[in-house]
Amino acid sequence: MSALRRPLPGWVEIGLLPLANIALAFLVVGLIVEVIGVDPFHALRLLVMGAVGSSESIGYTLYYATNFIFTGLAVAVAFHAGLFNIGGEGQAYIGGLGCGLAVLALDRYLPGLLMIPLAILASAAFGAAWAAIPAWMQAWRGSHIVITTIMFNFVASALMVYLMVNVLIAPGSMTPQSRGFGASAAVPSMQAALQWVGIAVGPSALNLSLLLALLCCVGVWIFLWHTPWGYGLRTMGHNPEAALYAGTSLKRTTMLAMCLSGALAGGVAVNELLGVHHRLLLDFAAGYGFTGIAVALMGRGHPLGIVLAALLFGALQQGGAELAFEIPAITREMVVVIQGLVILFSGALVHLPRPWLQALFARRS
Amino acid sequence: MQELTADAAIELRGIDKSFGSVRAVRGVSVRIERGSITGIVGENGAGKSTLMSILYGLYRADAGAILVDGRPVEMTRPRDAIGHGIGMVHQHFMLVDSFTVLENLILGAEGGPLLAGGLAAARSELARLARDYGLAVDPDARVADLSVGEQQRVEILKVLLRGARILILDEPSAVLTPQETDRLLEILRVLRDRGVTVVLITHKLREILAVTEKVIVMRLGEVVAERRTAETTVEELAELMVGRKVRFDLDKAPIREGETLLAARHLSLVDGRGVRLLDDISLEVKAGEIVGIAGVSGNGQSELLQVLSGIRRPTGGEFEACGRRIDAAHPVDPAEMRDLGVAHVPEDRLRQGLVPAFLASETSILGYQDREPFCHNYLLDGPAVGKYCADLMERFDVRPRTPGLLSLNFSGGNQQKLILAREMARNPKVLLVGQPTRGVDIGAIEFIRRELVRSRDAGCAVLVVSVELEEILSLADRILVMFAGRIVGEVAAGQADERTLGLMMAGARAA
């Protein structure tokens, strides 16, 4: 992924460097906030309180984090194979199509215990299929996967608009969305689930999809570091020549990595459609795909790091919303600005703090 | 015979260059006469390329002086060398494929912000050069459409266009067919006749004898001899090149041959450009013997290993390994080869043999990750892998004995031992080994070679490829020499002598 610079001690690399990147991003944000006439520290306080100040806010933070975990894992799996999957948005979107189709067709006939797993599988399958095409183009035609996945995002968008407006729209509805899903297709909200075990929390969009996301984290960890296919995938990502030497098929591994990636992106649909909106609608995946890249980069491609990074971005999203609510001068888009800056500093300018960190820690050796 | 300094286009005095602990060039002093073709010969690692790179300004010498036309000069960058009229044609061309010949020629010396003038000037210059030196190339042809020989001519023209009067060519025939090589030598003669000084770096003695007036022999970073080409012979040069080597005495037990486990018949490999990388290779390796393949790198040895290990598919001929026949129509992949019992220690440790970012324990199962005992029910057994790695490290003395350490943190020798351990631990029937001790420290060298012999004693059929002749001599029971993609000679170890082998390696027929 990045060039080999002089390595810093392990804990600095994994712990301090990402923090330094974020600190730089926040510095710039502070400047912008100052420019529009708001006290940055006041804004920061509001942001933090908004993210974790009450059980509702924590709920929303975790709900956003769930989506980021899915897309972060998706990007990470592809990254480990040396592939840059920018198509998370489109794959999540089409995954939603699969989910919606399964539910709309079968929610009257199947009980929840069967419907929900089926919908999850459909989500994963459709997301995987949408990723499989650019994967095939890369493996067999050499088409640059970055360009193709970007294009496929737009095609997915157009396709979904067409389908929603013309085919799947609920009869008599003014807005392009499907009819409501049946009760058997509803993933229980976290509030309801916790109530069941006697814990009372405020209402939020957080639902049990979070558990699915965490399960996926474990699954990805096992797959990448504890199976021979994950081993082959990581080998290809580091060193295609070594992968060839080991007898790994580069083409098949590319397909595997991208399909897994797309399937994981489909998890966003599970969270949004089965957990929150309970119907198929437009643009439910907006923004999560690109931010997933930042999450994967900040989390250094490891599920644990991804969870932490997802929590951070979830907090930013929720805190930013609250901030916008409290201070009229700051709009919701501030969150987008913060996201952009974090992506910039954690992804493109990753090694910027290195000289200072090297000066601090090189004294040891 | 003291020659006037004024006749020397180039003089190098006492050049020293080290890379870390490796002394690549030791106290070299040479004179290159103006208007002559001088050859510099030597094996891999002799220091010839490094010496010329210093002359061209790619490296800075640690000590010594460079004189051009009798005047001392500072060479810090290729620009300085170009300024002094020195041009270098590298092995890997620096041409832009999608440009025309003219565009490539003027890149960097366009003569103004608009191209029209520079192109016109280059065109007429090119015509002049074509007249004077017979270097004809279509100025408007796209470089991608040219043959390799023509591309090389463009590189030469580029250098001449910049006003070079001294031309250095580094292994120019490495990428050429024999016919193209003859044409190149013809061009060099014409250049010389027109007063250009040519330095030809090569390991191919035929070329030396064909065009040079003087030849300088280098070995292990030193100049061991200078001869007037007319006064020497191929045999003498070969012997000087290769020297009297001290053998690592390995006390090998007498050979106990078994059945043939690896046999190649008329194996050939032709690349996309039609170059014959492997040309009609036939060989046999029996159980219990070590066959060594000697030769200067770039003569097809790497490709042979790639084909025999299943990484590359042959285009013609066939080979048989442990009973399985493989040819172009019946290909095989490296995983299948492992199943058959063929293990492979690759030439390029860092790019093929291991993944530097992986842990040592992960490296110890590269290529075997889906087999027992590392993998049951599709899951890797971490503890089992760790134990396996620790075991390997113990048996093959890999230090430090830490399976959890990143592979890149091991020294070259220990990395190599780990890879060897991995490939040998499963008792393969056939063992393919490429450059077993390249970049490895002395202690590990001896260990590795002993292990190879041990494997051979246990009945394994071992094929070793090495550019170190001394290594082949100490390890092999039978020696094959490769040159230009073919096997040009076979000698039993007891009857091998450096002179004969040197001749074969340099492409001259054995007497």
Add this chain to the structure above:
Amino acid sequence: MEETLTLVVATLAATLRVATPLILCAMGGLFSEKSGILDVGLEGKMLMAAFVAAATASVTGSAWAGVGAAILAAELLALLHGFACITHRGNQVVSGIAINILAMGLTVVLGAAWFGRGGQTPPLAGSERLNPIFFPVAGDNILVYGALLSVPFAWWLIERTRFGLRLRAVGEVPLAVDAAGISVSWLRYRAVLLCGLFAGLAGAYLSIAQNAGFSRDMTAGQGFIALAAIIFGRWRPFSALGACLAFGLLDAVAIRLQGVKLPGIGEVPVQLIQALPYLLTLFLLAGVIGRTVAPKAAGVPYEKEP
């Protein structure tokens, strides 16, 4: 007869209207890509430029001040991208995406803070806009002509000048350029700055010529369509122009085709037409319609061998 003529002229005008920002953006992106710097941030630069142009025009009352400020803003983002990719050798795709997201957010944040209209700038009129020159109805303003002229200019710069030769070389074999003693970094920075210039003009066109002010996310993916046009035009200026015009035509025709049943096909969904530029580029990339040859060094940071 009269009717078809009016139809043709109207379609042509509509095509140019849509294609102009695409052309400008594509030319800018072309310079960057040719030099080996992948730029997916065209969208972000254009958006930021559009906002700054409208904001400046509104405050100063001068359209030209708006254009100047737009170029400045786009150049700042271009320099940021250049710094991340060239000096810092960072990931070019991530940098481009970051710039897009940053622009998306910052334009609205600043717009809302300064103008309080939820991200929009006040509507522009008169001298605050670039007005048509010859044909009031057709909406030809100076930037439309500028866009058309930019294509032969780009072609001339790339094919006929020393800078262009070196630019093309550095996108294919940076090592050869370095070996010839030319600075790879400086070449690439100039390419990136040229990109910023054209992206800035494209953005300015959007908010003060094509429309009368900035509204949030007004670029709506046109930066990516420009990227598609570059690829479709095989990294050649005139071919990219053709692609831009084709895409512009598609857009102009899309509205008219809504509800119209074509013989044998039925009703063509407007979304299909909207997706057509992307689909066509994908087919091209898959090798179905010919081969594409991107600049060889595109996307790879240049590291000197020690």
